[in-house]
Amino acid sequence: xxxxxxxxxxxxxxxxxxxxxxxxxxxxxxxxxxxxxxxxxxxxxxxxxxxxxxxxxxxxxxxxxxxxxxxxxxxxxxxxxxxxxxxxxxxxxxxxxxxxxxxxxxxxxxxxxxxxxxxxxxxxxxxxxxxxxxxxxxxxxxxxxxxxxxxxxxxxxxxxxxxxxxxxxxxxxxxxxxxxxxxxxxxxxxxxxxxxxxxxxxxxxxxxxxxxxxxxxxxxxxxxxxxxxxxxxxxxxxxxxxxxxxxxxxxxxxxxxxxxxxxxxxxxxxxxxxxxxxxxxxxxxxxxxxxxxxxxxxxxxxxxxxxxxxxxxxxxxxxxxxxxxxxxxxxxxxxxxxxxxxxxxxxxxxxxxxxxxxxxxxxxxxxxxxxxxxxxxxxxxxxxxxxxxxxxxxxxxxxxxxxxxxxxxxxxxxxxxxxxxxxxxxxxxxxxxxxxxxxxxxxxxxxxxxxxxxxxxxxxxxxxxxxxxxxxxxxxxxxxxxxxxxxxxxxxxxxxxxxxxxxxxxxxxxxxxxxxxxxxxxxxxxxxx
Numbered sequence: 101x102x103x104x105x106x107x108x109x110x111x112x113x114x115x116x117x118x119x120x121x122x123x124x125x126x127x128x129x130x131x132x133x134x135x136x137x138x139x140x141x142x143x144x145x146x147x148x149x150x151x152x153x154x155x156x157x158x159x160x161x162x163x164x165x166x167x168x169x170x171x172x173x174x175x176x177x178x179x180x181x182x183x184x185x186x187x188x189x190x191x192x193x194x195x196x197x198x199x200x201x202x203x204x205x206x207x208x209x210x211x212x213x214x215x216x217x218x219x220x221x222x223x224x225x226x227x228x229x230x231x232x233x234x235x236x237x238x239x240x241x242x243x244x245x246x247x248x249x250x251x252x253x254x255x256x257x258x259x260x261x262x263x264x265x266x267x268x269x270x271x272x273x274x275x276x277x278x279x280x281x282x283x284x285x286x287x288x289x290x291x292x293x294x295x296x297x298x299x300x301x302x303x304x305x306x307x308x309x310x311x312x313x314x315x316x317x318x319x320x321x322x323x324x325x326x327x328x329x330x331x332x333x334x335x336x337x338x339x340x341x342x343x344x345x346x347x348x349x350x351x352x353x354x355x356x357x358x359x360x361x362x363x364x365x366x367x368x369x370x371x372x373x374x375x376x377x378x379x380x381x382x383x384x385x386x387x388x389x390x391x392x393x394x395x396x397x398x399x400x401x402x403x404x405x406x407x408x409x410x411x412x413x414x415x416x417x418x419x420x421x422x423x424x425x426x427x428x429x430x431x432x433x434x435x436x437x438x439x440x441x442x443x444x445x446x447x448x449x450x451x452x453x454x455x456x457x458x459x460x461x462x463x464x465x466x467x468x469x470x471x472x473x474x475x476x477x478x479x480x481x482x483x484x485x486x487x488x489x490x491x492x493x494x495x496x497x498x499x500x501x502x503x504x505x506x507x508x509x510x511x512x513x514x515x516x517x518x519x520x521x522x523x524x525x526x527x528x529x530x531x532x533x534x535x536x537x538x539x540x541x542x543x544x545x546x547x548x549x550x551x552x553x554x555x556x557x558x559x560x561x562x563x564x565x566x567x568x569x570x571x572x573x574x575x576x577x578x579x580x581x582x583x584x585x586x587x588x589x590x591x592x593x594x595x596x597x598x599x600x601x602x603x604x605x606x607x608x609x610x611x612x613x614x615x616x617x618x619x620x621x622x623x624x625x626x627x628x629x
Contacts, residue, residue, distance in 0.1 A: 102443060102481040104433040105488060106473070107340070108466070109310070109449035111287050112139070113163035113251055115565035115582075116616055120174055126384045127578065129391075131169055132182045136393055138456035139229055140217050141463040146236050149470055156241050156470040157482035160452065161287035162233065163247040164274045165563070168616050170230040171278070180222065185381045187214045189392060192378075193370070202408040203396050209411060210394050234279045243484040245285040246275040249617070252562035253514045255294045255502065256523060260530040262537075265300050266559065266624040270617060272304045277619070284486040285309060289564050290514065291342070291449075291505035298333040308338035308485055310449060314509030315500035316341040323496055328436055328444040330489065331496045339500055340485050345432065346448040349425060357425075358459035361399045362417040364409050366458060368397040395460075418461040422468035429480050442492050445483070449505075506568075518576075519567035522583045529558050529590050530625075536597060537625040546602055551622045553607065554593045556614050561586035586614070 114134060117127035142160075149156050169175050190211035197203040225232045237244050248254065249270035257263040268286065275283045285308040286301060293311045301309060308330065316323050316331070323331050327341035350356050357363075371382045371392040382390050397406035398414070429446055436444040455462030473482055506513035515523070536551060561583045569579035589610050596602050 103437050103479040104429075104444040104446065105481050105483040106429055107157070107159065107445060107447045107483055107485055107488065108469075109159045109161070109287075109447065109485075110142070110452040110455070111161045111163075111247070111449060112166055112452035113161075113247060113287075113289075114166050114169065114453075115563050116165040116169065116250065116560055116614075118169060118172060118175055118613075118615075120613060124384055126388055126390060127575075128175065128178065129182070129384070131175065132179050133391060133393060134453055134457055135179060135221070135229070136183070136186075136214070136217050137460065138453050138463075140220050141456045142452065142466075143225070143229070143232050143236070144220060145463045145467045146242060148467065150236065150239055150241070152471075154470055154474045155482075156474065157243075157484050157487070158241065158470075159243045159245060159285070159484045160233065161245045161247050161285075162230070163251055163287075164249050164271050165251060165616065167230050167274070167278055171228070172615075176227040180218070180227075183214055183218045183221070186392060186394075187211060187218070189379070189381065190214055190394060193394060196378075202410075206396055206409060206411070207394070214393075230278055237279070243284070243486060244275075244279055245287060246271045246283040247287040248289040248564075249274065250559040250563045251289040251565060252559065253289055253292055253511075253564035253567065254297055255292050255504075255511050256515060256526065256567075257530065257562060258294055258296070259527050260534060260627075261300075262534045262625045262627045263530040263562070264297065265303070266555070267562070268300045268304050268306070269624045270559070270620060272306070273619070273621070274617060290568075291315075291503070292511060292514070292564070293339075293500055293504070294502045295499050298335055298337040298339075301337050302335045306337060308340060308489065310340050310342065310447070311500050312342050312503050312505040312509050313344050314503040315339070318501035318503070319498045320501075321496070321498040323498060325440050325444070325496075328440065328446065329442065329492070329495060330445070330485070331498050331500070333499060334497055338485075338489055338495065340445075340447045341500075342449050342505065343446045345428070346425075346446060347450075349428065350448075350450060350454070357421045357465070358454070358462070359399065360417055360421070361401050362410070362414050363399050364395055364414065364460040365397045365399045365406060366395070366460070368395055368406055370394045370396070414461050415464055418465045419468045422465050422472055425465075425469060426472050426477070426480065430477065433479055445488055447485070513571045514564055514567045516571055518573075519570040522561075522567065522570075522580070525583070525587055526558075526562060529561070529587055532594060533558050533590075533622075533625045534627050536594065537622045538627065546604075546607075547597060548622075549611075550593045550597050550602065550607060552620050553610050553614070554590050554597075555620050555622050555625060556616055557586045557590040557593070557610070559620075560614060560616065561590070589614070 119125040193207040248267040252267045330338045369391045398409040566579040570576045
């Protein structure tokens with residue numbers, strides 16, 4: 101038996117940004133960038149580990165909104181068009197940089213990489229990224245879990261318990277439909293726990309979930325082994341907590357690995373650096389510039405002018421950082437193991453998009469780390485939380501404190517004076533949804549259609565992304581508009597049901613625009629007596 105275990109967790113999520121009413125839409129490009137820079141590289145890394153027989157273990161949570169976009173034929177087609185434009189742009193860059201050898205080498209690398217992504221997406225994966233994850237997970241080393249259906253911030257929704265139940269049960273049903281298995285665990289959106297949410301997880305036959313370290317630090321009974329072993333809530337659902345040290349090493353802005361001067365600079369992209377006429381295909385709505393993914397500079401030291409990016413040097417640094425990460429985990433084990441009655445577990449959860457999108461070399465870091473764990477030592481073994489529970493099913497019982505993985509471990513990024521205007525509207529709509537569901541909308545087929553679309557619109561409005569974006573002031577107008585437009589559709593549908601006067605054209609348009617969860621079940625919104 102190893103001295104300890106490491107559980108790497110990647111939370112893959114994007115809000116539902118499908119906009120069929122527009123030919124080109126800025127927020128859809130968030131999704132396209134993530135496919136190119138995170139999801140396809142992650143799948144390719146996993147396939148490489150599988151092919152080489154590397155004994156890795158990884159847990160990936162795939163949010164239902166992300167998976168639905170993976171499966172959407174319109175977005176698949178638009179992504180291919182986007183990739184072909186990128187290939188043409190990179191080919192033009194090869195000519196433009198012919199007299200600049202360092203940039204020219206990078207332009208050629210980008211052209212090759214975009215063609216590779218197109219090959220993997222279209223030929224290898226048949227445009228079905230969700231199925232690619234499913235096929236790899238069938239090999240046994242990759243575990244998949246779900247998330248809240250639309251990434252709803254559950255502490256906001258708890259005033260109507262049916263809203264929490266609907267987020268959980270819809271997610272579980274969707275996961276079963278797509279991946280063919282019941283999820284063992286769930287990523288509670290934003291790690292936002294409140295005491296009592298485990299009752300809804302137990303009802304959905306969820307075995308475990310995650311909290312930030314703050315949840316264990318202030319639990320009703322402080323866990324004996326801190327964050328290095330799971331606990332059980334009184335109803336038997338297991339809870340794992342994030343390790344602060346591994347989080348700091350990767351996430352911290354000033355000292356985390358991704359900020360090293362040798363790595364690629366995210367914020368210098370030719371979509372912004374070149375004259376408008378040279379990147380015209382990447383100007384949205386006639387005036388909004390976007391990232392292309394073609395970036396020629398490394399981070400460089402603060403205050404210095406940016407220097408050209410060196411791919412080989414960056415890979416060397418990623419390998420070095422993987423070795424350093426492993427060394428530090430071994431040191432943690434030396435300190436922890438003598439104090440515990442079982443091998444300690446180090447839980448390291450991250451946003452998946454950190455690896456590749458924000459930290460370009462991140463997938464290579466993960467690849468190096470798994471290979472080093474497999475071949476260079478025996479003390480630390482990768483494991484998924486479910487397998488750790490199978491090895492050590494008996495754990496301390498306690499109730500974590502309300503917490504999140506946002507600023508200061510509180511709810512402040514999602515409940516504050518920048519976004520509190522939407523909370524009352526969400527609560528009012530949630531209560532009305534329960535009332536309408538309890539009236540048995542199945543009496544008429546068209547009633548059921550409208551009721552299902554009401555639930556889709558409400559759940560899309562509930563996404564935690566919108567209050568977060570409003571708080572960080574990144575795209576606050578878009579976030580507020582999304583909430584307001586979904587709720588406007590919700591109340592229009594409600595008026596149709598109440599009056600029994602249906603606008604078939606309007607209903608069909610809403611079903612086309614917001615087509616998430618075709619088999620959504622409004623009965624989950626019925627309040628239990």
